[in-house]
Amino acid sequence: MTATNPIDALLAEKGVLLADGATGTNLFAMGLPAGEAPELLNETAPETIASLHQNFVDAGADIILTNSFGGTRHRLKLHHAQDRVHELNKRAAEIARSVADKAGREVIVAGSVGPTGELLVPLGALTYDDAVNAFAEQIEGLKAGGAEVAWIETMSAPDEIRAAAEAAIRVGLPYTYTGSFDTAGRTMMGLLPKDIHAVADGLSQAPLGVGANCGVGASDILASLLDMTEAKPGATVIVKGNCGIPEFRGSEIHYSGTPELMSDYVRLAVDAGAKIVGGCCGTSFAHLAAMRKALDAHTKSTRPTVETIVERIGPMRNKTASSGDAGEGRRERRRSRV
Numbered sequence: 485m486t487a488t489n490p491i492d493a494l495l496a497e498k499g500v501l502l503a504d505g506a507t508g509t510n511l512f513a514m515g516l517p518a519g520e521a522p523e524l525l526n527e528t529a530p531e532t533i534a535s536l537h538q539n540f541v542d543a544g545a546d547i548i549l550t551n552s553f554g555g556t557r558h559r560l561k562l563h564h565a566q567d568r569v570h571e572l573n574k575r576a577a578e579i580a581r582s583v584a585d586k587a588g589r590e591v592i593v594a595g596s597v598g599p600t601g602e603l604l605v606p607l608g609a610l611t612y613d614d615a616v617n618a619f620a621e622q623i624e625g626l627k628a629g630g631a632e633v634a635w636i637e638t639m640s641a642p643d644e645i646r647a648a649a650e651a652a653i654r655v656g657l658p659y660t661y662t663g664s665f666d667t668a669g670r671t672m673m674g675l676l677p678k679d680i681h682a683v684a685d686g687l688s689q690a691p692l693g694v695g696a697n698c699g700v701g702a703s704d705i706l707a708s709l710l711d712m713t714e715a716k717p718g719a720t721v722i723v724k725g726n727c728g729i730p731e732f733r734g735s736e737i738h739y740s741g742t743p744e745l746m747s748d749y750v751r752l753a754v755d756a757g758a759k760i761v762g763g764c765c766g767t768s769f770a771h772l773a774a775m776r777k778a779l780d781a782h783t784k785s786t787r788p789t790v791e792t793i794v795e796r797i798g799p800m801r802n803k804t805a806s807s808g809d810a811g812e813g814r815r816e817r818r819r820s821r822v
Contacts, residue, residue, distance in 0.1 A: 490592050501546040502772070511536065514536065525551065527572065540772060542773075555626075559600065574625040576625075577631040599640065599641075604647075624655050627655055627656065637724075646683055653687060663677075665705070678711045681712070695722030697725070702746070703800050705723055709723045710787075743774035746763060748796055749797055755788050
């Protein structure tokens with residue numbers, strides 16, 4: 485079946501879309517204990533999740549992501565909830581849907597699909613077919629709850645992105661995907677930003693958008709964005725960067741980005757060709773409201789250089805992917821999007 489395309493419809497109306505901010509950071513601020521699965525809150529504290537989404541809608545988000553990032557059986561088994569995949573994901577989508585439906589304007593509900601945390605064969609034990617099945621199980625729940633798009637995010641391995649995309653196609657949801665370019669300008673598994681577009685080549689349905697999220701700081705993700713938009717200028721490219729740089733203060737992670745910095749990040753992202761801009765770790769409701777204001781007031785301007793980006797929002801933490809061979813990337817598992 486051909487899935488409908490809510491993203492292109494809203495892009496045609498608005499030009500650039502604002503996605504929401506951090507899930508984990510804001511849930512911790514709202515009382516989520518460290519080490520607990522955010523997905524369990526869909527059943528134990530649905531009002532908290534609804535409040536999270538409502539605050540992002542009130543701040544001006546065009547796209548809200550369901551509270552289902554760790555919603556595969558592989559992640560949920562860490563919390564003895566691997567037999568509750570369908571119900572937890574369905575509930576996640578239902579909560580987001582209930583908020584979007586009363587927004588008084590078009591708000592897209594995107595079903596967040598994060599990595600399994602497992603390494604695929606030959607590096608690990610998870611087969612490609614098992615990965616497709618695990619993602620399909622999750623996406624079935626998200627679709628049943630009213631998600632309009634499978635939002636595959638924070639990925640490192642091209643084959644895992646492809647497995648999730650294949651699952652979305654099987655279930656009948658359109659999909660997007662983003663990599664996390666956090667290792668010398670590449671993903672941990674060595675994927676370059678310029679190569680993100682080709683990951684789904686040959687599948688029966690193309691993605692609605694591709695891009696980057698999480699990673700290191702705002703400057704680094706904008707450098708990745710330049711590579712992605714240069715590689716395929718007409719593509720719908722997503723950028724959902726962290727709120728400045730993460731810094732430890734005692735035992736707590738603090739993000740350095742101010743609303744002013746994130747506003748300038750939005751302007752630079754639009755100038756660099758992004759069609760969907762949002763925030764990842766550390767991005768609060770106040771940050772997102774400032775980003776909405778900046779987006780609404782901005783007229784697309786000259787494409788920035790890396791030098792312009794560094795001058796305006798601070799130094800890079802990593803070297804860029806285009807600055808030479810960065811090795812194969814560390815073969816690690818990604819833990820959590822906050």
